[in-house]
Amino acid sequence: MSHTPAPTSAATPPTGTRQAQKEQSRRALLDAALRLLDHQNLSGLGVREVTREAGLSPAGFYRHFRDLDELGVTLVTEALENLHLLVRRVLAEQGEPIELIDRTIAVIARHVREYRPHIRFLARERHGGVRRVREAIAAELSVFTEETALALGALPQSAGWNEAELRMLAGLYVEHMVSTAAAFMEAPAGSRAAERRIAALARDQLHLISIGHRHWLAERPGGAEQRPPATE
Amino acid sequence: MSHTPAPTSAATPPTGTRQAQKEQSRRALLDAALRLLDHQNLSGLGVREVTREAGLSPAGFYRHFRDLDELGVTLVTEALENLHLLVRRVLAEQGEPIELIDRTIAVIARHVREYRPHIRFLARERHGGVRRVREAIAAELSVFTEETALALGALPQSAGWNEAELRMLAGLYVEHMVSTAAAFMEAPAGSRAAERRIAALARDQLHLISIGHRHWLAERPGGAEQRPPATE
DNA sequence: TCATTCAGTAAACAACTGTTTGCCGACTTC
DNA sequence: GAAGTCGGCAAACAGTTGTTTACTGAATGA
Numbered sequence: 293m294s295h296t297p298a299p300t301s302a303a304t305p306p307t308g309t310r311q312a313q314k315e316q317s318r319r320a321l322l323d324a325a326l327r328l329l330d331h332q333n334l335s336g337l338g339v340r341e342v343t344r345e346a347g348l349s350p351a352g353f354y355r356h357f358r359d360l361d362e363l364g365v366t367l368v369t370e371a372l373e374n375l376h377l378l379v380r381r382v383l384a385e386q387g388e389p390i391e392l393i394d395r396t397i398a399v400i401a402r403h404v405r406e407y408r409p410h411i412r413f414l415a416r417e418r419h420g421g422v423r424r425v426r427e428a429i430a431a432e433l434s435v436f437t438e439e440t441a442l443a444l445g446a447l448p449q450s451a452g453w454n455e456a457e458l459r460m461l462a463g464l465y466v467e468h469m470v471s472t473a474a475a476f477m478e479a480p481a482g483s484r485a486a487e488r489r490i491a492a493l494a495r496d497q498l499h500l501i502s503i504g505h506r507h508w509l510a511e512r513p514g515g516a517e518q519r520p521p522a523t524e
Numbered sequence: 525m526s527h528t529p530a531p532t533s534a535a536t537p538p539t540g541t542r543q544a545q546k547e548q549s550r551r552a553l554l555d556a557a558l559r560l561l562d563h564q565n566l567s568g569l570g571v572r573e574v575t576r577e578a579g580l581s582p583a584g585f586y587r588h589f590r591d592l593d594e595l596g597v598t599l600v601t602e603a604l605e606n607l608h609l610l611v612r613r614v615l616a617e618q619g620e621p622i623e624l625i626d627r628t629i630a631v632i633a634r635h636v637r638e639y640r641p642h643i644r645f646l647a648r649e650r651h652g653g654v655r656r657v658r659e660a661i662a663a664e665l666s667v668f669t670e671e672t673a674l675a676l677g678a679l680p681q682s683a684g685w686n687e688a689e690l691r692m693l694a695g696l697y698v699e700h701m702v703s704t705a706a707a708f709m710e711a712p713a714g715s716r717a718a719e720r721r722i723a724a725l726a727r728d729q730l731h732l733i734s735i736g737h738r739h740w741l742a743e744r745p746g747g748a749e750q751r752p753p754a755t756e
Numbered sequence: 757t758c759a760t761t762c763a764g765t766a767a768a769c770a771a772c773t774g775t776t777t778g779c780c781g782a783c784t785t786c
Numbered sequence: 787g788a789a790g791t792c793g794g795c796a797a798a799c800a801g802t803t804g805t806t807t808a809c810t811g812a813a814t815g816a
Contacts, residue, residue, distance in 0.1 A: 310783050314793065333653040335568035339774060349795050354775075356793095390745065415651040419644070419706065421565040430710075460728045467703045468696075474651065478662070496692045499745050504736030513622065513731050542813050546763060571804060581765050586805075588763090 318356045320346040322370070325363055326409045334364045334413075335421035364417070364425045371410035372432040378403055379436055383443040393498045397491050400469060404476040415474050433470070437462045449502075452509050461508075464501060468494070550588045552578040554602070557595055558641045566596045566645075567653035596649065596657045603642035604664045610635055611668055615675040625730045629723050632701060636708040647706050665702070669694045681734075684741050693740075696733060700726070 324346035328337060337360055343350045357363045382396050404411050417425045441462035444450050450458060472494045479486040556578035560569060569592055575582045589595045614628050636643050649657045672694035676682050682690060704726045711718040 310792080313783085317793075331653060331655075333565040333567040335565040336653060338772090340772080350774080351776080351796085352794050360774095412651070416653065419647040419650075419710075420652075421563060421568060421648065423563075457728070460725055461732065463725065464700075464729045464732065467700070471699045471703070478651075493692055493695065496689070496745065497696045500693065500696065500736040500740055501733065502736075503739050503743055504732035504734075507735050507739050508732055511735055513728070542762080545813085549763075570802085572802080580763095582804080583766085583806080584764050592804095 314355075317346075317348060317352065321348065321353065321356055321363065322367060325367065326413065329367075329413050329416070330409055333420060334360070334417050334425060361422055361424055364422055365428055367410075367413055368417070368425055368428045368432075371407070371414050372429070374407055374410065375403070375414075376432070376436070379439065383439060389449070389502045390499065393495055393502065396469075396498070397472065397494050400473055401476055401487055401491060404473055408477060408481075411473055411477050415477060433466060437466045440465055449506050457508070461501075461505060465498075468497065468501070546587075549578075549580060549584065553580065553585065553588055553595065554599060557599065558645065561599075561645050561648070562641055565652060566592070566649050566657060593654055593656055596654055597660055599642075599645060600649070600657055600660045600664075603639070603646050604661070606639060606642065607635070607646075608664070608668070611671065615671060621681075621734045622731065625727055625734070628701075628730070629704065629726050632705055633708055633719055633723060636705055640709060640713075643705055643709050647702075647709060665698060669698045672697055681738050689740070693733075693737060697730075700729065700733070 321342060325337065325342050328341060328345055339353050339360060340350050342360070342363075343353050357366070378399060382392075382399055385392060385395060387395075414429060418429050420426060437459060441455070441458040444462055444465075445453065445455075445458050453461075472490065475490045475494070476487065479490060553574060557569065557574050560573060560577055571585050571592060572582050574592070574595075575585050589598070610631060614624075614631055617624060617627060619627075646661060650661050652658060669691060673687070673690040676694055676697075677685065677687075677690050685693075704722065707722045707726075708719060711722060
C-alpha cells in the first residue's frame with residue numbers, strides 16, 4: 293500500500309509526477325486499443341470503447357490524441373520500432389546460411405510470441421481501411437527491404453549481383469518473413485507443436501530460396517537486357 | 525429499359541419474376557457492400573449504410589442476410605470462386621517454366637484489374653476482424669496450396685520430391701501469388717508502368733524460386749535420411 | 757378468379773456514437 | 787506560501803446505429 297514513488301525527493305509530492313501520470317494514461321489508452329484490436333479492426337474501433345476499456349472518460353481521450361487514426365499511427369510506429377530493431381539484429385549476424393535461417397526463424401517466433409497483439413495489428417491493418425496507417429506500414433516495410441538488400445549485398449553468394457537483383461531477392465525474403473510471422477500469429481496461442489511445424493516449413497522454404505540465390509548468376513534470365521514485358 | 529426476361533411465357537407477367545427481383549436486390553446489396561468495402565473494413569460496415577447505398581430500406585436487408593457477417597462470407601465465396609477457376613486454369617497449362625511464370629503473372633494482373641474490389645476485400649479481410657470470414661479465406665487458400673502441390677508433382681523437375689516437399693514449394697508459390705496480387709492491387713489504378721514494374725519483379729522472384737526448385741534435390745537439407753519417408 | 761406468399765416499406769425502439777463545454781483539483785513553478 | 791498549468795471528469799449535444807413491428811401490394815399457384 294505504501295507506494296513510495298521516490299524519484300527525486302523523499303516524502304513530498306515528487307517532481308515529474310505530472311508528466312508520468314499523463315504518460316500512464318496514454319499507455320493505458322494504447323494498451324486498451326491494442327487489446328480491443330485483437331478481435332476488431334481499427335476502422336471499427338470507437339473512442340468511447342477505447343476509453344471505457346482504458347478506464348478513462350471519453351473526453352479524456354482528446355488530451356492525448358486528436359483522432360483514432362492518430363492513435364493508430366502511433367501504434368504502427370511503436371510496433372515497427374520493435375520490429376525494426378529486431379530486423380537489424382538479425383541482419384547483423386554472421387554465419388552459414390542455414391544457421392542464419394534457423395536463427396532468423398527463431399527470432400521471428402519469439403517476437404510474435406512476445407508481441408502478438410502488435411503483430412496482429414500490423415497484419416490486420418497492412419491492407420486495412422485506414423489510409424495513413426497502411427502507408428506507414430508500407431513505408432516501413434520498404435525500409436526493411438532496402439536494409440535487407442544492403443545486408444545481402446555483403447554476402448559472398450551475392451558477388452556479381454546488381455542492386456536491382458539484390459532488392460528483388462530482399463523483397464522475397466521480407467515478404468516471406470511477413471507471411472511467416474502471420475502464420476505464427478494465426479497459430480493457436482500456446483501450441484509449440486504448431487510453432488514447430490510452421491518453423492520447419494519456413495526453414496525449408498528459406499533454404500530453397502537460398503539455393504536459388506546461389507545458382508542465380510549461372511541461370512540469370514536473358515542476361516538482363518532482353519526482358520519481355522510480362523503484363524498480359 | 526425493355527427488360528424482356530422471357531423465361532417461360534411471352535407477354536403475360538412472366539413466371540420467375542419474383543425470384544429474379546429478389547436476386548436483383550441481393551446483388552444490389554452485395555455490390556453496394558463491395559463498393560463501400562473499397563475504403564472500409566467489413567467490421568466497420570453498417571447495415572443501414574449498405575442498404576442506403578443499395579437503395580433499399582434498412583429492414584429489407586434482413587430478407588436476404590441474417591447478418592453482415594453472413595454477407596461477408598457470401599462475398600468471400602463469390603470472390604474465391606472466380607479465383608479458384610483462374611488458379612485451375614493456370615495450373616492446367618503446360619510449357620517451359622519461364623513461359624508458365626509469365627503467363628501466371630499476366631493472368632494475375634488481368635484478374636486484379638478486372639476484379640479489384642473483390643481482391644481488395646480478400647486482402648483486407650484475410651487477417652481482418654471477422655473470424656468466419658478469415659477462416660473461409662484460409663480454408664480456400666489451403667485448397668489452392670493442395671492443388672498447386674498436385675500440379676507441381678506432375679512436373680519433371682519434381683521427380684524424387686516427396687509430398688511434404690511439394691506442399692512446401694506450393695506454399696511458397698501460393699504465398700507469392702497472394703503478395704503479387706496485393707502489390708498489383710495497391711498500385712495506382714490505371715498505371716501500366718507500375719504494373720510492368722511489379723510484373724518484372726515477380727517474374728524474377730518466381731524464376732529464382734524455380735531455380736531453387738531445380739537444385740533442391742542435390743542440396744536437400746540434412747541429406748535425405750533424417751527426413752520422414754515420402755509415404756506420409 | 758381468388759387466396760396466398762413474400763420482398764420491400766415506414767415507423768418506432770432503445771442504445772450507442774464522436775465531440776464540446778465548463779469545471780475541479782492535484783501537480784508545478786515562482 | 788500563492789498563482790498558474792493542465793489532465794481528467796460529468797453532462798449535454800445532435801446523430802447514428804441494429805433490429806422489430808405491422809403494413810402494402812405485386813407476383814404466384816390453385
